[in-house]
Amino acid sequence: MLTAAALLCFGLLMVQSAGMYVGATDIQTTADVTTSWTNYLSKFLTSSTALHAALAILAMLFASRINVRQFFTSRGLTNPLPYLILIAFALVILTQVPGIGREVNASKRWLAIGTFTFQPSEIVKWVMILAIAYWCARKRGIMHRFLPGLFPPIILIAIACGLIVIEDLGTAALIGLVSFCLLYAGGARIYQLILLAVPALAAVYYFITSSSYRMDRITAFLDPWADPQGTGFHPIQSMTAIAEGGLFGKGLGNGVRKLGYLPEDTTDFIYAIICEELGIFGAIAIIVLFTVLLFTGLGIIRETRDTFGRLVALGFILTITIQALINVAVVTVVIPTKGIALPLVSKGGTGWILTAFAIGLVASLDNAHHLEASPIDSPLESPQLSTA
Structure with a gap:
């Protein structure tokens, strides 16, 4: 849950950074700079993105107190x-x-x-x-x-x-x-x-x-430079953002590709903005957080005693990690472009809330009270278990 919260905070910060735009300013003095940052912070805290992140955290905390095994024990119309x-x-x-x-x-x-x-x-x-x-x-x-x-x-x-x-x-x-x-x-x-x-x-x-547009994505993946201003524009801009980030990045908020060059910069291609602004260390930090989430989830799966709980946790963890893997592969042009968001990082209220809720359900499986109340698999449909 702490790892998921860290990813959400990372996502909240980077969505706001990727969503910045160039506009006229009247900043001339230090006081004007202070006022500008105060206004930006106020908008940041009251934005819909911040609200979605807060709701996601609440959803995760709420789900962590739910006994997901009730889905298994319910029968008939009560299921x-x-x-x-x-x-x-x-x-x-x-x-x-x-x-x-x-x-x-x-x-x-x-x-x-x-x-x-x-x-x-x-x-x-x-x-x-x-x-x-x-x-x-x-x-x-x-x-x-x-x-x-x-x-x-x-x-x-x-x-x-x-x-x-x-x-x-x-x-x-x-x-x-x-x-x-x-x-x-x-x-x-x-x-x-x-x-x-x-x-x-x-x-x-x-x-x-x-589908013509899906075939265009395949051809753009094979040779983006064949049509750099058309079908190849998206992968080229993504690779450019990653390359310009280098080791240490341009600094938070200082990315250029988000200023009208890279489409879907706050959603499907936010990982490219992270690479540009935070460099390879920011990119690795995201990978490390998802890796921690994966192995923590696998640890919960190993300790869960009932089949239903193990399969639910496995499905949730696989969904999050495979989706993250696909997104990173798309952004780095390892596979053709596809509209798959980076879980808990790419902008998306529904995605954030439901993903956080799913992580909360996995965490609930590790709750001692729920473990004590875990159901026994049906002996009529289960294979004989070794006494060892």
Whole structure:
């Protein structure tokens, strides 16, 4: 939780820095400088970004006191998971309804409620982990059998990814990858998942090749200098920002690429701004924080006694770390450009709050009171455990 809070503070600071703009000033004296910094600090503390960071911290603290195993012990109509799944899917469908869904950058991924906007795909991403963990824990003795064990969650994954993939291929691929990891950890055979991965990869290939802008990203990745002012502009500016940062960076707030050169500087490409302003040490600091988060989460997974809790924690930790890895790879042009945010760092109110909430749930698994109340896996569906 301290690591997540550190990432949030890092993100809050860098979003404000990346969001700075060039404007007319009347600074002429030391007093004017003091007044300018006072006004900036006031705007910083009262900004929507600061509010989102505060809500994320509160969400994480609240989630750390929730017994996530209640999702597993609930039965029938009292189980909230089916309702959460239906609501999440319905919200994704609403993004395509004219007048309800909001289009940003030629993509309909957002819903707007007054001035508040959010991406329903973010909700689906976390709900799917709970759903698959629940099924695998219930059927852990027969997950290797296709029809009674593996088939139902595969259908659910196909529906979730199918609803999202048209507008957000990156998030759909992330959900699919994490879901397959959970199925394997839950008892599915590796050969079964390899066979199922073939049509999944074929679908990804189809959605890439059938979209002109996705193909443009592939060609820009292969040779950004072929069209430096067009499709290659984004990766070139990202690499330039990283190169200009050097070892020590230009200093906080002194970056140049954010001043109209690098698109999405506060969101998907904020890591490039970090590299430019804070240099390689700032870049390494982000990697270290995510590494600490990963290994701390793995430690909690090892100490968690029940299958459902282990799978939930594994799904949450994998989602955060894989998403961070993809974002860094995109920014450093190791893979083609894709709209994947850096968790807890890239600007995004919904993303910050839900990610922090998920980390709080992982932390709750380490709570001694919850461990004492952990349920016993169903003996009818669980394999015999060694007395050793």
